[in-house]
Amino acid sequence: MFDGLKDKLSSFREDAEEVAEENAEELDDPEAVEDDAVDDDSTAEGPSDDSPEGGDSEDADSPAAEADASETEPEDEADEDDSSSAGFVSRAASMARGRVVIDEEDLEEPLRELEFALLESDVEMSVAEEILDQIRDELVGEERKFTESTGALVEDALRDALLSVIDVGQFDFLETVAASEKPVTVVFTGVNGVGKTTSIAKVAKFLEDRGFSTVLANGDTYRAGANQQIQEHADNLGLKCISHEQGGDPTAVVYDAVEYAEANDVDVVLGDTAGRLHTSDDLMSQLAKLNRVVEPDLTIFVDEAVAGQDAVNRAREFDGAAEIDGAILTMADADSQGGAAISVSHVTGKPILFLGTGQGYDDLQPFDPEELVDDLVGDDE
Ligand SMILES: Nc1nc2c(ncn2[C@@H]2O[C@H](COP(=O)(O)OP(=O)(O)OP(=O)(O)O)[C@@H](O)[C@H]2O)c(=O)[nH]1
Numbered sequence: 537m538f539d540g541l542k543d544k545l546s547s548f549r550e551d552a553e554e555v556a557e558e559n560a561e562e563l564d565d566p567e568a569v570e571d572d573a574v575d576d577d578s579t580a581e582g583p584s585d586d587s588p589e590g591g592d593s594e595d596a597d598s599p600a601a602e603a604d605a606s607e608t609e610p611e612d613e614a615d616e617d618d619s620s621s622a623g624f625v626s627r628a629a630s631m632a633r634g635r636v637v638i639d640e641e642d643l644e645e646p647l648r649e650l651e652f653a654l655l656e657s658d659v660e661m662s663v664a665e666e667i668l669d670q671i672r673d674e675l676v677g678e679e680r681k682f683t684e685s686t687g688a689l690v691e692d693a694l695r696d697a698l699l700s701v702i703d704v705g706q707f708d709f710l711e712t713v714a715a716s717e718k719p720v721t722v723v724f725t726g727v728n729g730v731g732k733t734t735s736i737a738k739v740a741k742f743l744e745d746r747g748f749s750t751v752l753a754n755g756d757t758y759r760a761g762a763n764q765q766i767q768e769h770a771d772n773l774g775l776k777c778i779s780h781e782q783g784g785d786p787t788a789v790v791y792d793a794v795e796y797a798e799a800n801d802v803d804v805v806l807g808d809t810a811g812r813l814h815t816s817d818d819l820m821s822q823l824a825k826l827n828r829v830v831e832p833d834l835t836i837f838v839d840e841a842v843a844g845q846d847a848v849n850r851a852r853e854f855d856g857a858a859e860i861d862g863a864i865l866t867m868a869d870a871d872s873q874g875g876a877a878i879s880v881s882h883v884t885g886k887p888i889l890f891l892g893t894g895q896g897y898d899d900l901q902p903f904d905p906e907e908l909v910d911d912l913v914g915d916d917e
Pocket residue numbers: 727728729730731732733734735756759762810811865866867868869870891892893894895899
């Protein structure tokens with residue numbers, strides 16, 4: 537799952553670590569620093585050969601050492617290379633404290649590559665920019681102790697940035713169902729053929745396995761064969777399915793299922809709806825009626841992870857047309873890009889609740905942002 541994206545993130549980590557290490561090595565090497573100091577005609581004091589590496593000595597830590605380092609600008613060359621000289625001075629001062637600072641310019645090239653990689657992986661533009669900004673904020677100017685590895689810094693920054701865009705409004709579906717008044721009504725929406733009906737069957741199995749009884753309702757009265765399709769799932773799972781004639785009113789079907797649940801002490805009603813485009817007015821007004829009359833506890837948007845940017849756009853549009861509470865991304869097992877999984881929550885402000893990971897009824901994985909980020913960034917060695 538998301539292997540292409542993992543590779544790209546790993547390349548960024550390597551590149552960013554490399555440039556930061558180069559900078560650190562240069563500053564870790566007292567001779568290189570002294571050479572630089574001569575080149576810069578600077579009098580900044582790096583650790584001498586006989587001082588412990590890392591500048592942990594009292595001298596190096598002393599205010600005098602810092603003051604010396606900050607008074608090093610040669611007047612005659614002040615205009616010539618002001619910024620690099622100032623950069624060197626701050627690095628030398630940091631080094632005197634046993635630390636080194638990561639410069640923005642060191643990161644620009646890896647960040648450019650990362651932006652390209654994220655967009656190529658179908659991450660929404662605004663989400664990619666947010667990730668880059670966060671990494672820049674976290675790493676640039678970051679003081680690294682000589683004992684810390686730049687690798688850990690880069691990894692933490694990447695992890696934090698990804699988590700901040702993915703972990704949006706996350707809630708536990710099972711806990712919400714458990715805490716809600718019964719029957720809990722959950723309605724599923726989305727475009728045609730993205731795995732909506734299969735996902736309903738998977739969610740039913742997920743709930744039944746955890747002690748919640750369910751009834752299915754076929755609110756897809758539009759498509760020929762829809763009744764038979766959902767009934768097959770119900771039969772396979774030994775569940776009751778409420779359906780009406782093709783062409784009937786979907787609200788009436790879900791309403792009947794709620795009445796059935798009330799009469800039979802069923803915990804959860806899972807209502808399918810016809811696949812629709814957010815632009816099809818009649819179907820969207822059907823959905824509005826369903827929301828008005830049945831007042832579902834949760835409306836879940838279903839789309840394919842593999843649809844990438846299209847899925848992200850549709851999630852945004854559905855949320856605008858018929859407010860959603862969360863999303864299921866199907867076909868995550870076939871998605872190497874990961875763009876939709878990274879972008880949907882940030883774009884809609886609603887969490888991804890599950891990933892569909894195959895065609896079997898158990899191929900449904902509760903979505904855990906931290907787990908996803910661990911998987912994307914974690915060491916695969
Ligand atoms: N690999 C994989 N296949 C899936 C997943 N979810 C659903 N499918 C398959 O996708 C196909 C379409 O699924 P359906 O559930 O019929 O899609 P739908 O959205 O209900 O279709 P409509 O009712 O026409 O809107 C089926 O063959 C499913 O087995 C998944 O997570 N991974």
